[in-house]
Amino acid sequence: MQRICVFCGSNPGRDPAYRAAAEQLGRTLAARGIRLIYGAGNIGLMGAVADACLAAGGEVIGVIPEALMGKEVEGRHVEHRTLTRLEVVDSMHTRKARMAELSDGFIALPGGFGTFEEFCEILTWGQLGFHVKPMGLLNVQGFYDPLLAMFDRAVSDGFLRPQNRAMALASTDIDDLLARMADYQPEPVSKWLKAETQL
Template structure:
């Protein structure tokens, strides 16, 4: 894994553990020689992830839609011009396609609606065979306990096929999560399945 897309919130929660977590993840990835591909903003957990990686001398590639660039400190996330590379794209669809194209996998830190959108699209694309890259959820502080339980519930009810129940990998700390991602077994996408078994 030479580069990982890091999905996380652009907000700054009142609990400082979340921002510190994001900084530490960026730093740890850089120290392992893993480049960070992220949303290109300088605020919240996104900005902290980039700062951690940059402070450790790592590669940081930001991908941000035009509408979120912001000018003179007004509007949007305000693009992080300190990135190794900053790609300004047309919209969110191009942004997520770039995340997938530029990275070798996805690490999901705590975040809100945008982070959920990115996570579930990555999972859906893996199911369909649009990519075969590992997806890791960093369940720090139990933040994703409910989401992981809901994912198990979808599988139990029958909305997630047995072949796809291992797409989302999770761990409470980064090191074991990266280990899981490096050793994930190949997933059989829907397009490669026997239609009679779907």
């Protein structure tokens, strides 16, 4: 993996552990020579992971929709202005597609609706066979325990195949998560559920 896309919150969260994990991830990617791809934010965990990666000598590519350029939140520009490269695109949809195109794998740090949506969409694309890239949740402070439990419930209630559920990697440790992503081998299974007798 030479380029990893990170989805994360534009807020820092209340627990300092979230920012610490974002900074550690940024430093780790830089140390491993892995380029960071992300949504170009200068605020919250987005800014933290990018700043840490840049400070450690890493390369960071940000992708942002034109509608967010020049906006400010609490006196700070939404877009990060000291990235290795900043790409401005026409929409949120194009932003997600471009980040996926640039990346060899995906990690979600804690975040809100946008982070959940981005990770679940990239999982769906993988489930449909649109890509075969690894997808992981960095489960800081058990933040993603409820989401992982929902994935398990979807399997037990017949909405999700176990093989597809296994596509969502998760770990509380950055090095462990990256190792599991490097070893990722997606099973060539169909998304579509069949009657039990046909499985």
